[in-house]
Amino acid sequence: MLQNLRELYRYGELLKNMTVKELRVRYKESALGFFWSLFTPILNMAVYTLVFSLVLKIGLPHYPVFLLAGIFPWQFFQTSIATGCVSIVHNGNLVKKVYFPLEILPLSIVLANFVNFLLSLLVYFGLVLVSGVGIHLSILALPLILLVQMALTTGLTLLVAVYTVYFRDIEHFLGVLLFALFYGTPIIFTLSQIGQYARQYAFLFELNPLTPIITAYQDVLYFGRFPDWGAFGLTALVAIAVLVLGYHVFNKHKGFLPEEV
Amino acid sequence: MTHKYAIEVTHVAKKFRLYHERSHSLKQLLLLKRKNLYEDFWVLQDISFKVEPGSTVALVGGNGSGKSTMLKMIARILKPNKGSIRTNGRVSALLELGAGFQQDYTGRENVFLNGSILGLSTKETRRRFDDIVGFSELEKFIDTPVRNYSSGMYMRLAFSIAINVDPDILLIDEVLAVGDEAFQRKCFDKILSFKQQGKTILFVSHDPYAVRRLCERAVLLDRGKMAMIGSADAVLNQYRSLLSDRYSAGGSEGVDNPYYNRFGSRQAEITGVSLLNGSGEETEVIQNGEETVIQFGVKVHREINNPVFGCIIRKEEEGSLKDVYNTNTLWQNRPTGSFSAGDEFVVQFVQPMNLGAGIYYISPAVASQDGSVFYDWQDNIRSFHVSDDGTWRGVSNLRSRILIK
Numbered sequence: 202m203l204q205n206l207r208e209l210y211r212y213g214e215l216l217k218n219m220t221v222k223e224l225r226v227r228y229k230e231s232a233l234g235f236f237w238s239l240f241t242p243i244l245n246m247a248v249y250t251l252v253f254s255l256v257l258k259i260g261l262p263h264y265p266v267f268l269l270a271g272i273f274p275w276q277f278f279q280t281s282i283a284t285g286c287v288s289i290v291h292n293g294n295l296v297k298k299v300y301f302p303l304e305i306l307p308l309s310i311v312l313a314n315f316v317n318f319l320l321s322l323l324v325y326f327g328l329v330l331v332s333g334v335g336i337h338l339s340i341l342a343l344p345l346i347l348l349v350q351m352a353l354t355t356g357l358t359l360l361v362a363v364y365t366v367y368f369r370d371i372e373h374f375l376g377v378l379l380f381a382l383f384y385g386t387p388i389i390f391t392l393s394q395i396g397q398y399a400r401q402y403a404f405l406f407e408l409n410p411l412t413p414i415i416t417a418y419q420d421v422l423y424f425g426r427f428p429d430w431g432a433f434g435l436t437a438l439v440a441i442a443v444l445v446l447g448y449h450v451f452n453k454h455k456g457f458l459p460e461e462v
Numbered sequence: 463m464t465h466k467y468a469i470e471v472t473h474v475a476k477k478f479r480l481y482h483e484r485s486h487s488l489k490q491l492l493l494l495k496r497k498n499l500y501e502d503f504w505v506l507q508d509i510s511f512k513v514e515p516g517s518t519v520a521l522v523g524g525n526g527s528g529k530s531t532m533l534k535m536i537a538r539i540l541k542p543n544k545g546s547i548r549t550n551g552r553v554s555a556l557l558e559l560g561a562g563f564q565q566d567y568t569g570r571e572n573v574f575l576n577g578s579i580l581g582l583s584t585k586e587t588r589r590r591f592d593d594i595v596g597f598s599e600l601e602k603f604i605d606t607p608v609r610n611y612s613s614g615m616y617m618r619l620a621f622s623i624a625i626n627v628d629p630d631i632l633l634i635d636e637v638l639a640v641g642d643e644a645f646q647r648k649c650f651d652k653i654l655s656f657k658q659q660g661k662t663i664l665f666v667s668h669d670p671y672a673v674r675r676l677c678e679r680a681v682l683l684d685r686g687k688m689a690m691i692g693s694a695d696a697v698l699n700q701y702r703s704l705l706s707d708r709y710s711a712g713g714s715e716g717v718d719n720p721y722y723n724r725f726g727s728r729q730a731e732i733t734g735v736s737l738l739n740g741s742g743e744e745t746e747v748i749q750n751g752e753e754t755v756i757q758f759g760v761k762v763h764r765e766i767n768n769p770v771f772g773c774i775i776r777k778e779e780e781g782s783l784k785d786v787y788n789t790n791t792l793w794q795n796r797p798t799g800s801f802s803a804g805d806e807f808v809v810q811f812v813q814p815m816n817l818g819a820g821i822y823y824i825s826p827a828v829a830s831q832d833g834s835v836f837y838d839w840q841d842n843i844r845s846f847h848v849s850d851d852g853t854w855r856g857v858s859n860l861r862s863r864i865l866i867k
Contacts, residue, residue, distance in 0.1 A: 215578040222564060222575060298561035299579055300538040300553075456541035459534075460478060 205452050209302050216305050216312070223313035238317050239324055242272045249389050259390060263423075266334050269325055270422040271388035271415050277318035278354050278411065279379050285310045285358035286365045286372055293462040303455045304448070307362040311355050325422065337425030346417045346428070353410060353440035356447035363454045366461050386411045391419065410439045466550050468631050468662035469513040469536060474545035476506040476531055505531050506686045508545075515550070515630075518663040520673040520694060522701050523683035524746075525845075529666045532683065533557070533633050536664065551630025551662070554580060558635075559620035565609040569600055569619055572608055576623045590626045597652070598622035613780065618645055625652055631662045636669075646819070647852065669747050670698050671849050705744050721783055721823060721842035730766055730801070730828045730837040733759035737824070737846050750850040751859060754815040758826045762805040768798050770833050771809045774825040775817075776842065777857075783823060783842065786857065792833050816859040819850040 209216070228237065246268045254264040261267050288306040289296060296303060329336060365371045386409055387395060395403045406412050413436040417428035479500040506528040513519050521529045534540045536547055537555035562579045563572050573594055577587035595604055598618040608616060625632075634653065650672070657663060657676065667673055673680060673694055680697035682690040682704075690700050738755040739745040748754050756773055772790030776783040789811075791798050801807070809826075823842040829835060854862075 212578075212581070214583050215581075218575050218578045222567075226564070226566065294558075295562045295579070297539065298558040300555070301579055301581070459539050 202449065202452065205302070205304075205448075209304065212302050212305060215301060216309055219305055219309035220312040220316070223309050224316060227313070238276075239321055242269065242276050242321065245272055253389055259394070261391070263332050263334050266328060266332050267391075267419065267423045268389060269328065270419045271386075273318060273321045273325060274350060274415060274418050275383065275386065275388055275411075276321075277314050278350065279383070280317075281311045281314045281354045281358050282361060283375060283379060284314075286361035286375055288358075288362050289366050289458055290369065290462055296462050297459045303458055304359065304451050307358045307451075308355065311351070311358050315351060329422070334423060335425065337421075339421040339425055339427045342417070342421050342427055346414060346421065346433075349433070349437045349440045350414050352444040353414065353436075356440065356443035356445070359447035359451040360443075363451050363458070366454075366458050382409070382411070385409050386415050387419075388415055392416055410436050410443075412436075414440075466515070467512045467548075468515040468517075468550055469511075469664060470548040470550075471509055471511050471532075471536070472546050472548075474506060474509045474532075474535065474542045474547060475504060476528070476535060476540065477502045477504045477543050479503070504686060506542075506683075509683070509688055510545075511681050511688070511691055513662060513664060515662050516660040517679065518657050518665065518677045520677040520680040520697070521664060521666045521683065522673065522680050522697055523689075524705065526685065527683040528686040529683050530557075530635055533635050533664065533666050537633050549631055552581070552627070553631045553633065554624060554627040554629035555633040556621070556624050556635060557633070559617050559624065563608055563616070563620065566607055568607050569595075569598075569604040569611070572619065573604075573623055576620070577627075580624065580627050582627060590628070594619075594622045594626045597626065597648075614645065621645075621649055625649075625656075629661070631664070632656060633664050633666075635666045644855070669847050669849060670702075670745075671747060671749070673698060702744055705746065723841040724839065724843075725841075726828070726836040726838040728838055729764045729835075730760055730762045730769060732826055732828060732838045732840050732843075733761050733806075735824060735826055735840070735843050737844070745846070747847045747849055748815045750815060750817065750819065750848055751861075752815050754813060756811040756813075756824055756826070757808055759806065759808055760828055762801045762803055765800070765802045766830070766837065767800045768831045769801070769837065770827075770829040770831065771798060772827045772829065773811045774827075776823045776825065777817070778821040778823065778845075786817060786822070790827070790829075790833070792829075815848055816861075817848050818855065818857045818859070819848055822846055822848060 246265050249268050250265050253259045254261070285307045288310050289303060292306055296306075326336065361371060361375060385405060387406055392403075392406060392412065395406055413429070413432040417433050420426050420428045480503050481500045509528075509532065511519075521532060523529045531540065533555065534557065535542050536549065537553060537557065539555075539557075560576075562576055564575060567575060573591060574584060574587050577590075578584070582590070595601055598615075598621075600615060600619055603611065603615065608619070611619070632653070653663065653665075653676065663676065665673070665676055677694045679692065680694045681688070682697045682701055684704060689704065690697050736744055736755075736757045737746065737748070738757060739748060740753045742755075760771075770790050770792040772788070772792070774785060775787040777786045823845050825839070825841045825843065827839040828837040829839075830837065
């Protein structure tokens with residue numbers, strides 16, 4: 202593993218270049234560029250606000266701000282997995298013809314989405330100041346939360362990128378799974394609301410390793426309080442384990458991926 | 463201290479999985495036992511050879527001999543299933559030019575992206591940038607997106623990047639067969655200068671002229687096994703006799719080019735296709751203008767009267783084939799006679815090969831008197847190269863005499 206990491210380090214510039222390429226290709230020739238990636242979450246936010254705050258009357262002040270605190274990190278997670286899973290199979294020609302550490306393909310996708318996410322957080326801070334929700338001391342915990350989500354997302358993306366080479370169905374299956382997972386994560390409502398209104402299903406949300414991460418974002422960005430360190434710490438351990446597992450599985454298979462693509 | 467070889471291949475074997483159906487989905491996995499999904503096929507078995515630093519070695523062998531797979535393993539793209547491969551120094555592989563080019567990037571941006579794919583740091587690429595652009599002769603277009611490049615410009619840029627990686631070991635897989643003749647020659651010269659600088663070159667080719675000019679030694683692979691290792695001349699001779707045995711044995715067994723197709727009623731059957739050069743030797747490479755015999759055996763199964771014998775020559779261009787010459791006994795108004803079941807004979811098409819450099823395919827056919835029923839048509843059964851003498855360019859040699867009056 203150490204040898205693989207050392208090689209990845211040597212190819213650091215390729216990782217950087219591929220990440221930049223990802224970002225550039227995504228927004229090529231569109232005048233609004235990056236703002237398109239804000240458009241989807243903001244549109245989602247508008248719809249959910251309409252449904253859940255006006256129709257169903259979820260009693261949260263500044264509900265749109267709350268929504269975005271969960272939707273932005275969710276979008277980072279969801280897009281990384283969905284596009285990362287085909288990162289090897291869609292680059293078949295490159296993979297078969299040139300030697301380089303293949304993990305660069307999924308990693309560059311995660312990194313590009315992460316950059317996107319950081320930019321959308323800047324927009325979020327603007328919104329927070331305008332709306333009067335404000336920024337609190339708890340913001341200091343944000344880098345840690347970002348790191349843990351990054352670890353979980355990277356590990357999972359590496360796993361799906363490898364297995365999609367062997368089973369192309371995973372791409373389609375993931376679409377359905379991610380759709381379900383969105384509603385299995387407290388994004389449009391809080392975890393305590395689940396406990397209040399649907400106690401019997403609360404365990405499902407608690408099993409989801411994304412729950413403490415998204416909740417932590419909402420805590421530090423919206424509620425202005427530090428996260429529940431117990432639940433978050435446990436998720437952090439899971440995230441690290443997934444990252445190590447993902448990297449290990451990827452390296453075990455990567456020598457044989459070019460002939461399977 | 464032990465001697466350090468540039469490349470050391472020890473008892474290497476490689477298997478591929480041949481999937482019965484190309485799509486391997488979860489459904490299949492659930493419905494079938496996994497072992498029914500594929501068969502293992504050994505493309506290479508027990509390959510060992512060593513390459514001295516500074517030497518130029520050719521890897522020779524027919525289609526499907528495993529030479530490209532061997533090269534990919536040395537380039538670390540594929541992993542051997544058995545044995546080991548050791549390389550000593552920076553390796554650069556010219557397997558496919560322009561893999562990883564971004565259509566929307568300018569030439570300049572692609573130089574940096576492709577450089578980093580090939581393992582160069584930005585600093586290293588910057589230092590080589592002028593050489594790369596200079597060699598490609600694309601100074602004027604370097605800030606144009608490559609999607610606007612012609613295929614020739616694209617190849618030129620890609621080759622320039624790959625060759626300027628400045629490797630200690632260069633692996634070349636017949637890339638010289640692409641691009642126009644002028645650029646091919648330039649690439650060849652660049653590779654020669656590499657050789658003069660004392661770099662190690664491993665060269666996969668079935669062009670004996672190029673092999674003789676570049677290489678002292680050669681390794682012959684035959685259907686995945688080591689057939690011979692020795693001086694380039696000796697190996698090429700062995701390769702030629704191997705080819706001639708193979709093709710005169712006849713049949714379509716072992717034909718594995720993607721263009722091959724066979725149809726017909728088999729009232730008469732084509733049994734073997736040979737390509738003979740001016741000295742009557744079996745070959746895969748014809749010097750432009752050389753007297754060439756395309757020869758095929760015919761075995762008659764049911765009586766036929768005045769059959770038509772034909773042959774089409776097609777040229778490979780950017781992944782597809784184009785007819786360049788087509789003739790038959792019907793068009794030439796040449797009666798052929800009657801044959802009864804059990805007759806065996808040979809048909810020869812004799813012509814000077816006045817075609818431009820490139821890869822060509824032969825399609826022999828036997829048909830009924832009026833050409834309405836095909837007895838046996840072996841479409842694109844085998845390929846050959848034409849190499850030129852450098853005095854002209856184009857598709858066909860008109861043998862111009864240039865007079866100044």
